[in-house]
Amino acid sequence: MSKKSKGQTIITIYPDWCKGCGICVAFCPAKVLELDAAGKARVAHPEECINCGFCERHCPDFAISVVPRGRKKRLPPELENGV
C-alpha cells in the first residue's frame, strides 16, 4: 500500500455499470475523478490517486476498480472462487 506515492494505481471504470451518481467524484480526496458529458465517472487525473480505496468501497454499482500498478489485474488464485 502506497499512500505517500501518488499515481501508483490502475483505475478502471466500467461505464456500462456506472449510473453517474457522483459519489466517487464528490468524495475522492485527490480529485482524481470527474463526471463526463454523458454523466458517467471518468478518470481525469490518475497521477493524483493515493489509492485510498474510497471510490471502490462506495460505488453502489461496483463500477470502479483500483488496482496497484505493476500487479496483474487478476485476483490471486486463493481469492478466485471466494474461498
Added chain:
Amino acid sequence: MATPRKTKKQVLFAQGNEAVVEGALLAGCTFFAGYPITPSSEIMEEMARRLPRSETGVFIQMEDEIASMGAIIGASLAGRKVMTATSGPGFSLMQEHLGYACMTEVPLVIVNVMRGGPSTGLPTSPAQGDVQQARWGTHGDHPIIVLSAASVQECLEMTVTAFNFAEKYRSPVILLLDEITAHTREKIELPLPGEHEIFNRVVPSMPPEWYKPFEDTMRGVPSMPPLGSGYRYHVTGLTHDVMGFPTQQPDEIKALIERLFRKIDQFYTDIMLVDEYLTTDAEVGVVAYGSVARSAELAVAQAREAGVNAGLLKLKTLFPFPRPFVERLARSCKTLIVPEMNMGQMSREVKRVAASLTHIRTLNRIDGQIITPSQILKAITQG
C-alpha cells in the same frame, strides 16, 4: 411405553390430535412450529414433548401463525419434513405463506382442526366451515391438496399420506379435521414398521452447476436440495424462471403456472382418495367427509335395514375434488345427499360436477352440534 413386537401392532387409546402426531413422526416429520389454538393445541403440545427426544427433532413455539408458517417453510428449505397445526383464526393468518409455499413449491403439512366461525366463532365446537378457504384462501390461482379424516385411525393414516403427498409433489398439503375427530378418543393401532410407504424428497442427482431449480421434468416436480448442500439457488415468491430468478416474460410466466397445475393435475388418480360403502347398487347416495362421514355410515346401514338402497361416498381427498367418483355415484343414484357442518361448501363442488346427473340435496348444520345419523337417515328415507 412398551416397545411394539415386530408382528403385533401396538394399540393406543388416543385422540385424533395425538394420532396426527403419531402419523407425523412415522412419516419422518422432524420439525414443528406453531401457535396455540383450540381445538388443535394438543398436537403442538405433544410435539413439544416428542421432538426434542428424537435425534434431530425441533419444536418451536412462534409468535403467531404467520411466523409458524415462515419457520416451517424455512426448515423445509433446509431439508426437514415439517408441519404446523392450527384452527380457523390461525388458518386465516397462514394464508399468505401458504401461497408462498405453493409458489416456491415447498413441501409442508398444515393441520387445521376446524371450529365454528367466522372470526373467533365457536372455539370448542365442531364445524366444517374452512373447506373453501383451504381451497382458495390464499390469493392467486394455485393448485392445492386438501385431505380430511373421519376417525382417529384415519387421522394417523391421512397424516402419513399428507406428508407423502407434500414431499412427492413439492406442495403444501392441508389436513382438515374437525373438533370431533380431533378430540374423540378411540382405540387405534400403530402401523408396523414398513407397513406404510414413506416418500422422501427427491434431491438433485447432477453436479451443482447443472442444477436448474425450477426446471420442468416428466413429473413436473423439480428435485429439491437442502440449503447448504452445495446447490446454491434463489428462492422467491415472485413469479420466476427455471433458475428461480424473477421474470415478467409471458412465456416463462405461463410455463411456471401451468407446470404448478400440471404437477398435481396429472396425478389425480394417485391423489384422489375416497372410501365407498355400499355404493354399487345405491339409489340414494351420501357424499360426506370428516366426522359427518361417520354419522353417514351409520345412517346408510340403518337405511339398508329399513330397505332403502343407500350408499356412502366418503371423501378423504377434498381437493383436487374427486370428481370421477362423485359423477359415477351420481349416475346411479336418483338423489345425492351432502351433509356438512357449514352452509354448503362441499355441496357446491358436488353440484358443479353432478347437478345435471341427479338430484342433489344439501343437509347443513351450523349450530355447533354434530350432524346425527338420524338426521341423515331422515334425509335418505325422504329420498
Added chain:
Amino acid sequence: MSDVTELIHQYLRHNKKFPHVFCPGCGHGIVLGSLIRSVHELALSKDEVVLVAGIGCSGRIAVYVDFNTVHTTHGRALTFATGIKMANPDLKVIALMGDGDAFSIGGNHLIHAARRNIGVTALVLNNSIYGMTGGQSSATTPKGAVSQTAPFGHLEKSFDLVKLASAAGANGVSRGTVFHVNMLDRLIAEAVSRPGFNLVEIMSPCFTQYGRKNKFKSAVDMFKWLKTETSPLESWEQLPPEEKAKRLPIGTFLAGQEPGLEVLYGNLRDDLAAKEQPR
C-alpha cells in the same frame, strides 16, 4: 486497499443483469459490497451462507449475490430465518430487511427473534421510507418529514431501532452507515461471528423517495449528511446532552455472548438423550 471491486465481482451472480435495479446513489448497493467483504473476511464459504431477504428495494439485493438466497415475504424474513437456523445450525443465516420490512410490518417478528436470541444476523437497511412502493411513511420516518402518506409532515414519532432491539433482548446491536464503509464491514463481520441474535441498523440513503422531498439536493448530499451528522459512539457519549440529541451515534451498542436458541435446543436434545440411555 485494492482488489475490492474484483473481489465483489467474484461473488455476484454472473447470470444476472447488471447494473442492478437500484437508483443511482442508492445505499443498498454499498451494503451488498460490505456484506460480501465481511463474508469474505470471515472466510465463510458461499455454500454455508443463507441470505434471507424481505420485500422492498432492500430485499432485491438477494438476487444478485451467489449465496443460498431466499427472497421471502414483506416483514417476515426473520420467521424463515428462524426456521432455517433451527433446522440447520451450521448455516450462517443473514436476514436482510428494509426499515418498513423489519420494523413496520415485521416489528413483532423482530422483537421475538431478539427475545429468543436466535442465531441470525439481521441487517436492517434504514432509509426512513418505503422505497419500493413509492415513498410512503415507515416506522422510522422522522417526525416532521414529508412522505407520500404524510404530505403535510409526519405527525408520528419514529422508532429508535437500536433501543428497540436492545430492549427486546438482542445479543448484539450496532448502527453503521453506508458512508462509514470500513466500520460497516467490521460491524457486519462482528455481528455474523457473534452468537445469538445480532442486529445491524444500516443508514442507507434513498434520494429518490425520501431525500428529494426532504430538502436534500442529491444522493451525494445525503452522504454528506451521514458524514457530518453522525459520531462514533465513544465520542458521542462525551457530548453535552443538547449535542447528543442532534447527532446520530454509530458503532457497537451491545455485544453479548449468550448462546443462540439453536444451541440451547441442541443441548436440550443431548440432555434428554443422555437421560433416556438405559441405566
